Amino acid sequence: MQLLHAPSWPHLSFQTSDRNSKGGLLSLEKCLQLSTANCSFQPQKLERSIWVSHKRNFFSFCATKATSVEAGSSAASSGTAEGDVLKALSQIIDPDFGTDIVTCGFVKDLLIDEASGEVSFRLELTTPACPIKDMFEQQANEVVARLPWVKKVAVTMSAQPAKPIFAGDLPAGLRRISNIVAVSSCKGGVGKSTVAVNLAYTLAGMGARVGVFDADVYGPSLPTMVSPENRLLEMNPEKRTIIPTDYLGVKLVSFGFAGQGRAIMRGPMVSGVIDQLLTTSEWGELDYLVIDMPPGTGDIQLTLCQVVPLTAAVIVTTPQKLAFIDVAKGVRMFSKLKVPCVAVVENMSHFDADGKRYYPFGRGSGSQVVQQFGIPHLFDLPIRPTLSASGDSGTPEVVADPQGEVAQTFQNLGVCVVQQCAKIRQQVSTAVTYDKSIKAIRVKVPDSEEEFLLHPATVRRNDHSAQSVDEWTGEQKLQYGDIPEDIEPEEIRPMGNYAVSITWPDGFSQIAPYDQLQMIERLVDVPQPTAVQS
Numbered sequence: 001m002q003l004l005h006a007p008s009w010p011h012l013s014f015q016t017s018d019r020n021s022k023g024g025l026l027s028l029e030k031c032l033q034l035s036t037a038n039c040s041f042q043p044q045k046l047e048r049s050i051w052v053s054h055k056r057n058f059f060s061f062c063a064t065k066a067t068s069v070e071a072g073s074s075a076a077s078s079g080t081a082e083g084d085v086l087k088a089l090s091q092i093i094d095p096d097f098g099t100d101i102v103t104c105g106f107v108k109d110l111l112i113d114e115a116s117g118e119v120s121f122r123l124e125l126t127t128p129a130c131p132i133k134d135m136f137e138q139q140a141n142e143v144v145a146r147l148p149w150v151k152k153v154a155v156t157m158s159a160q161p162a163k164p165i166f167a168g169d170l171p172a173g174l175r176r177i178s179n180i181v182a183v184s185s186c187k188g189g190v191g192k193s194t195v196a197v198n199l200a201y202t203l204a205g206m207g208a209r210v211g212v213f214d215a216d217v218y219g220p221s222l223p224t225m226v227s228p229e230n231r232l233l234e235m236n237p238e239k240r241t242i243i244p245t246d247y248l249g250v251k252l253v254s255f256g257f258a259g260q261g262r263a264i265m266r267g268p269m270v271s272g273v274i275d276q277l278l279t280t281s282e283w284g285e286l287d288y289l290v291i292d293m294p295p296g297t298g299d300i301q302l303t304l305c306q307v308v309p310l311t312a313a314v315i316v317t318t319p320q321k322l323a324f325i326d327v328a329k330g331v332r333m334f335s336k337l338k339v340p341c342v343a344v345v346e347n348m349s350h351f352d353a354d355g356k357r358y359y360p361f362g363r364g365s366g367s368q369v370v371q372q373f374g375i376p377h378l379f380d381l382p383i384r385p386t387l388s389a390s391g392d393s394g395t396p397e398v399v400a401d402p403q404g405e406v407a408q409t410f411q412n413l414g415v416c417v418v419q420q421c422a423k424i425r426q427q428v429s430t431a432v433t434y435d436k437s438i439k440a441i442r443v444k445v446p447d448s449e450e451e452f453l454l455h456p457a458t459v460r461r462n463d464h465s466a467q468s469v470d471e472w473t474g475e476q477k478l479q480y481g482d483i484p485e486d487i488e489p490e491e492i493r494p495m496g497n498y499a500v501s502i503t504w505p506d507g508f509s510q511i512a513p514y515d516q517l518q519m520i521e522r523l524v525d526v527p528q529p530t531a532v533q534s
């Protein structure tokens, strides 16, 4: 057992090598529960993120907290204007990440003119569609204006440039897309395209750069649901790429715009066409690409999910009991591919007539999905003649009637998608990190409570690629002594929701799936944290 001391809080000591019944290290909460009894700081003052969802490993928590406490307190205690402003802004908590906007790194370009009392800064959010950006702007203005020496505050809002969080060889067309959201149903005709298109226009209305890819080659619906001026996709002959068409600022690609009508093709051919249409399109910078998936869970859908680094999936269903069985198939497919299903839309759930609400297809299948598979959000869409009419007229309902009840439901779905994608990105990008102060790789697998530490050399020695293990004979090519004990990773980047790519100083790029990392021997004797040279 080893006791560890936080650099600037010597009174804190945590028992870190205790293992739980499954052999994993004790959770951060347990460590803190064990240890805070004897210490003078108050756990309720911990950032919410520590106690809520992003329970960081204790070591890094101490290191970061100690550093930020030191930096913050020295700035604050020396009474610098910058310290005052940052302290004021750190009262604003991002409810999704559970931490303050300064720690989130949102505050940029801080300029202070002490003589005139003028302060200006930019808040760079993770997405332009952030549903609470106005609230952030207002609060930032207010908290800084409250400082006694401040006379004028100028806040500008911006969003991070679009970029995928996934490392690896992405097709060129997908390299500048932040989030790819699949809208899927397990059988045809349930309203999947209606949901995909209205969701896309809702996200665009929230300020995001959006594209829609209609992956249904057999029955493309996009051409009847939107009215772009140019109804044919153009080719860039030099680059041999496809230029999406555009309607009200949303980029659109569909086989129905390829001048071919619906296709008569066999499965593998369909996969090829979809793959080519999607990956050779010049999507440019997008915050969200919504994919209207072909119905079902067969090979075409599987191949598509494997080509595209999906961030999340939305499942569309109808209320019949039988639909539940189909939905279950879809959820399992995404779960196998490690794509989180963030919402279920129960379409055609009811209609209102004669002052009464009718449920012609029964009730309860949507909530059964939510309960059984732990999908956090369920949205009901009523049967509406206007929804059907807008599908045929070429103007999505959320554009035709932006204040209506349907638009409100899509607004809620849009907010859910934005928040869930941001959370997934945060979880994935912090799932595997290198903590230089204790020379350990820290693993916090998304959607799991488990956190543990690994010795870098052990991770490198456990590489299962062809460079390390003979694929045919299983013979170990990489020898224990080939890897120096003190090797440190140069870079760790997520590869989808299932693995990370680790670059080592010898140039070797190791793909380490979470499943594999979970099997590796864990670090028990954790080294004392040391000051990290930046």
Ligand SMILES: Nc1ncnc2c1ncn2[C@@H]1O[C@H](COP(=O)(O)OP(=O)(O)OP(=O)(O)O)[C@@H](O)[C@H]1O
Binding pocket: 185, 187, 188, 189, 190, 191, 192, 193, 194, 195, 216, 219, 221, 295, 347, 348, 381, 382, 383, 384, 385, 387, 388, 389, 391, 392
């Ligand atoms: N809530 C609704 N109220 C009324 N009509 C609806 C509703 N949802 C969808 N529709 C209509 O039902 C038909 C099928 O919808 P849609 O094309 O969106 O389904 P789909 O699941 O994408 O079908 P496919 O798998 O064939 O592409 C369309 O005519 C659409 O306008």
